[in-house]
Amino acid sequence: MFAAEQVTGPAPIRRRYELTTIFLVVLSYTLLASTPAAADELDEDISQLRADVASLAGEVFALEEDILHPADSQVTVFLTLARKDALTLHSVELYVDDTPVASHLYTGREFAALQQGGVQQLYTGNLPHGDHVLRAVLTARAANNRYVRRESSHQFRKRPGEFRIQMSLEARAPDYEPQISFREWK
Amino acid sequence: MVVSSVDRCLRVFAQRVSVAMLLAITLLSSGTASARTEENLATGLTRFALASGSPEQSLVYARNLSGYPGAWLKAQALMALGQTNEARILLQRLIEGEHQRGAAALALARIALDEGEETEAQQRFQIAADAGYGEVRQQALYELAELERRAGHRDRAGRILSAMEAGYWAALGYMNLAADYSKRDLNPARALVALRVALAMSEHDTISERSSNLRSQLLVRAGYLSYQNEEYEKAIGFLEQVPLESYHTPRALYFHGLALTARDKHRAAMQSWHRAKKYPLAYPGVQDTWLGMGRGYDLSGYLGQAGEAYLAANASYEGERVTLRNLASQIQRDGAWKTLVQDARDFEAQWFLADSRTLTQPRMAYLLRFMEDPAAQDAVGKVSDLARVEALLEEKANNLQVFRSSLKNRLATRAKLASSYSESFLARLAILRGRIEGLRDKTGRPVHLETLNRFARILQDIEASLTLLGDRLANRDARLEHLLQKTDAFLARIQVLRSRAASLRARAESKLDDLALAFVNKHDDRMAHALDKTEQQIAHLYEYLALESLERGGP
Incomplete structure (x- = not known):
């Protein structure tokens, strides 16, 4: 009594449906196939841009150094840790002839890098020849869990040519008193 | 006689040769020591720049580094900059060497995994597991177990995990294994055992924040599985251990309420849900707690309050839909990067409110939920990288503009002749030297003499600079022009x-917008579904109340 319903439309309409279906299948396939490719292309483009920017940053850095800090008057201060478990460094402030020139708050990663032998370029500037005083103020947590704030000074004579000072932090048992030692590199 | 003179000549010659050799060795060794100092300095600077999030700067410091620490640091900087092809060469060299073989193999394996090369990744992870120590070895073993688990070999994954040391990576591996078991098994016993092992393993993690977060996640999962297995007391036991400040707390409170309801402790359950209601609706479980409150009153026999609770839930879902619609229109107008990421970052809360706002601010809640999706993490990471690149380029351009105007100014002012400078300075130097000599004659105190000597040395330095000034001034203009x-x-x-970065950022932001809008729409659908549920509950309740009143013969 009830026959199964069949699609019996005229042939051109059916062909149109078929063509539409094929078009949709091809389109969806193209979209599916093109999405990861587009993402890969974007990744590739970003990666290429980052490489170009890194290369430019290096060259601009060299130019900046060249313009800003002529070797004859240049002074650079580096910071290192002499003992890696001596203290947990929070901040360092640096003064040259009582003028604040640099300050830094340390993140966990930066402090870990110092513990692994990292060297921080804390200050680069220009100074005239003659006597100067470098003063460093540090805040830290000593190995015996004490909060400490210490100041240390170093008198140096700026001579012609590039001049570098290494500031090294340490705190020895039993009192874990932080100490800053200065070393001049000619 | 002749022999003795020849002998003497030979001895003198030998002495001279040995002195010359000693001098050469001293010079050579001092040169080597100086080169070593420079290398150590560059290595240290590279390491610090890498740790402070400046991979570009670290590449500058590492440009002349050779040998093991240099290659490893350079490879890390290249990977941070996404230059995997260049990093791959260095990492391959490290694997073939003696140092950092494990870490290099692990990094190479991750690159291969990202590129879909699972076989190569497995080989690299195996090298990392064999050659690495500590965290590197544990990570490599975890990745090997994950590869086996994803391939459906859960027993092999379990065997690898059992050989690992207790800690974060082993706990993570067992948690994933438990997720697999819970999907496949009808009985959650195996999954619960794996979660218990994971909980025990996580206690050995030395990084407390990471360990606490993982533990909360494990406890919620264990609580849920126990609840599903109708072990309600066990579920309550697990869920009560979840800390209240955790990201997983709202969900834990919801499950806790469910377990208590199953024990017919509706009042206690509603206390848990009341607490969970304080969190934004974005978090999983919170939307259900609003419904749960109505159901709790209903089961306790307070039908009027149940109706009020359902109406409150209704209003809350309606409000959330408005928030979501606003969020969607803001994303369409300003972009997802500004709406979800930057605005959430710029919220100026006092530091003592910072913790509570993280979990209770709706926008932050949606950001956290959105960032659970790896595709969203990738899209946000890309925009963030490009924003950083744009900021760096802008900073460099500004600096160079300042330098440019300064150089032009200096070129516009003609330098005086070196001789005119030198003559006046040399005359002043001579006067000062004379004064020093005069003072030296007058005093015999060592302190004074030391000070005068220091002044004399400074004058000597100034004179040395003056002699070089002529050459420097002669080259000044050419140098400035250059x-x-x-x-x-x-x-x-x-x-x-900058124009390349801007166009790439537009592409990356459009992709992020699409993902964020899909995410917001999904949450809107969720709210619409919740709204349907509360309306059904309200209808049932009113129907019941009407029937009751009919039965009592009321109007």
């Missing part, structure tokens, strides 16, 4: 890079 040309060339390059 620097100006270089500055202009860099400015042109920066311009090109």
Whole structure:
């Protein structure tokens, strides 16, 4: 009594449906196939841009150094840790002839890098020849869990040519008193 | 006689040769020591720049580094900059060497995994597990177990995990294994055992924040599985251990309420849900707690309050839909990067409110939920990288513009002749020297003499600089011209890079917008579904109340 319903439309309409279906299948396939490719292309483009920017940053850095800090008057201060478990460094402030020139708050990663032998370029500037005083103020947590704030000074004579000072932090048992030692590199 | 003179000549010659050799060795060794100092300094600077999030700067310091620490640091900087092809060469060299073999193999394996090369990744992870120590070895073993688990070999994954040391990576591996078991098994016993092992393993993690977060996640999962297995007391036991400040707390409170309801402790359950209601609706479980409150009152026999609770839930879902619609229109107008990421970052809360706002601010809640999706993490990471690149380029361009105007100013002012400088300075130096000599004659105190000697040395330094001044002044203009040309060339390059970065950022942001809008729409659908549920509950309740009143013969 009830026959199964069949699609019996005229042939051109059916062909149109078929063509539409094929078009949709091809389109969806193209979209599916093109999405990861587009993402890969974007990744590739970003990666290429980052490489170009890194290369430019290096060259601009060299130019900046060249313009800003002529070797004859240049002074650079580096910071290192002499003992890696001596203290947990929070901040360092640096003064040259009582003028604040640099300050830094340390993140966990930066402090870990110092513990692994990292060297921080804390200050680069220009100074005239003659006597100067470098003063460093540090805040830290000593190995015996004490909060400490210490100041240390170093008198140096700026001579012609590039001049570098290494500031090294340490705190020895039993009192874990932080100490800053200065070393001049000619 | 002749023999003795020849002998003497030979002895003198030998002495001279040995002195010359000693001198050469001293010079050579001092040169080597100096080179070593420079290398150590560059290594240290590279390491610090890498740790402070400046991979570009670390590559500058590492450019002349050779040998093991240099290659490893350079490879890390290249990977941070996404230059995997260049990093791959260095990492391959490290694997073939003696140092950092494990870490290099692990990094190479991750690159291979990202590129879909699972077989190569497995080989690299195996090298990392064999050659690495500590965290590197544990990570490599975890990745090997994950590869086996994903391939459906859960027993092999379990065997690898059982050989691992207790800690974060082993706990993570067992948690994933438990997720697999819970999906496949009808009985959650195996999954619960794996979660218990994971909980025990996580206690050995030395990084407390990471360990606490993982533990909360494990406890919620264990609580849920126990609840599903109708072990309600066990579920309550697990869920009560979840800390209240955790990201997983709202969900834990919801499950806790469910377990208590199953024990017919409706009042206690509603206390848990009341607490969970304080969190934004974005978090999983919170939307259900609003419904749970109505159901709790209903089961306790307080039908009027149940109706009020359902109406409150209704209003809350309606409000959330408005928030979501606003969020969607803001994403369409300003972009997802500004709406979800930057605005959430710029919220100026006092530091003592910072913790509570993280979990209770709706926008932050949606950001956290959105960032659970790896595709969203990738899309946000890309925009963030490009924003950083744009900021870097802008900073460099600004600096170079300042340098450019300064160089032009200096070129515009003609330098005086070196001789005119030198003559006046040398005359002043001579006067000062004379004064020092005069003072030296007058005093015999060592302190004074030391000070005068220091002054004399400074004058000597100044004189040395003055002698070089002539050459420097002669080359001044040529040098300034050269620097100006270089500055202009860099400015042109920066311009090109900035336009490239802007176009890439537009592409990346459009992708992020699509993902964020899909996410917001999904949450809107969730709210619409919740709204349907509360309306059904309210209808049932009113129907019941009407029937009751009919039965009582009321109007």
